[in-house]
Amino acid sequence: MTTQFDSSGLVLNRQAGDAPADNNKTILNSGTTDPNKILPMKYKWARAHYKTGVANNWVPEEVNMQKDVETWKSPTELTADERRLILWNMGFFSTAESLTANNLVLAVYKHITNPECRQYLLRQAYEEAVHTDTFIYSCDTLGLDPDEVYNMYLKIPSINAKDEFVVNMTKSVLDPGFTTEGTENIQKFVHDLIGFYVIMEGIFFYAGFVMMLSFLRQNKMVGIAEQFQFILRDESVHLAFGVDMINTIIDENPEIWTPDFQQVITDRIKQAVELESTYAEDCLPRGILGLQADSIKQYVKYIADRRLKKIRLKPLYNVDTPFPWMGEIIDLRKEKNFFETRVTEYQSGQLNWD
Ligand code: FE
Ligand code: MN
Numbered sequence: 001m002t003t004q005f006d007s008s009g010l011v012l013n014r015q016a017g018d019a020p021a022d023n024n025k026t027i028l029n030s031g032t033t034d035p036n037k038i039l040p041m042k043y044k045w046a047r048a049h050y051k052t053g054v055a056n057n058w059v060p061e062e063v064n065m066q067k068d069v070e071t072w073k074s075p076t077e078l079t080a081d082e083r084r085l086i087l088w089n090m091g092f093f094s095t096a097e098s099l100t101a102n103n104l105v106l107a108v109y110k111h112i113t114n115p116e117c118r119q120y121l122l123r124q125a126y127e128e129a130v131h132t133d134t135f136i137y138s139c140d141t142l143g144l145d146p147d148e149v150y151n152m153y154l155k156i157p158s159i160n161a162k163d164e165f166v167v168n169m170t171k172s173v174l175d176p177g178f179t180t181e182g183t184e185n186i187q188k189f190v191h192d193l194i195g196f197y198v199i200m201e202g203i204f205f206y207a208g209f210v211m212m213l214s215f216l217r218q219n220k221m222v223g224i225a226e227q228f229q230f231i232l233r234d235e236s237v238h239l240a241f242g243v244d245m246i247n248t249i250i251d252e253n254p255e256i257w258t259p260d261f262q263q264v265i266t267d268r269i270k271q272a273v274e275l276e277s278t279y280a281e282d283c284l285p286r287g288i289l290g291l292q293a294d295s296i297k298q299y300v301k302y303i304a305d306r307r308l309k310k311i312r313l314k315p316l317y318n319v320d321t322p323f324p325w326m327g328e329i330i331d332l333r334k335e336k337n338f339f340e341t342r343v344t345e346y347q348s349g350q351l352n353w354d
Helices: 044-055 066-073 080-111 115-142 146-155 157-169 183-204 206-217 222-252 259-283 293-310 325-335
Strands: none
Touching: 044 115, 044 222, 066 115, 066 222, 080 115, 080 146, 080 157, 080 183, 080 206, 080 222, 080 259, 115 146, 115 222, 146 157, 157 183, 157 259, 183 206, 183 222, 183 259, 183 293, 206 222, 206 259, 206 293, 206 325, 259 293
């Protein structure tokens, strides 16, 4: 008698001496996946991303915010537009991190029963908690009004539209009766994964990253900019894991990847690029720091094409990056002893900084 599991991975008929999980196991709907037996391991990429996450460990208190506090409190050091840009990004990220964590724990974890993938999901959930903590720490140190920051996702239309968009992409999966049985449900689940990993973490975070890292380049508000830099490093691993998981599910269920479904996904990414462009214009109505909404919009298109190619879809825009320094500035910080305590712990060569 083989062990059987329900859709959340609970053993229905555990018996002593059960055979180890077979190598025919799949990520979804595998009746032979025991979520408690991580060895032998099938998906080595999940393990590799877990190890990268552990090597990247950090906490927000490691970044000194003193200079930022002085700059923020000074009436002359920042323009009104610079303040707006920082606040808008605080408003988006402070709640987007929780939205991502909740989807991970409430929708994704339940249906991904493979133990090495679950080990990564637990690590990712912890990192999302660190990111949430970063915005608590930043609000505290800069003395921001939490009611203002944490209500921006409801009150600022360009932020609200992004959040609503990803929440809508996950609605059917969050239904308590949802299962991943059958082609249509697997498509719904992959649609949810693309909504969070590719669109939220892979596109909606990137206009903010480029805006905040441009402060680092100008040597202004470097504390908050470094916090975003650490978050970017984590998010690039989340995205890489998400893409590996999405592509593996597609390979194991090739019937879901129909031309119609590919078109649905391509259209979603196109809509996401439009929402991110509106957000960039709203953050930067007049441009600052040699940074204009138009170049951010081009960057978002460049990023979207890279994401499309990663999930094996055709690129839509074919534009160059207007910010080649995005890669360079990060490499530079790795070499300089900028963080005092941390730089030697940086890893190189295995991260895809974009
Ligand atoms: Fe995050
Ligand atoms: Mn994330």
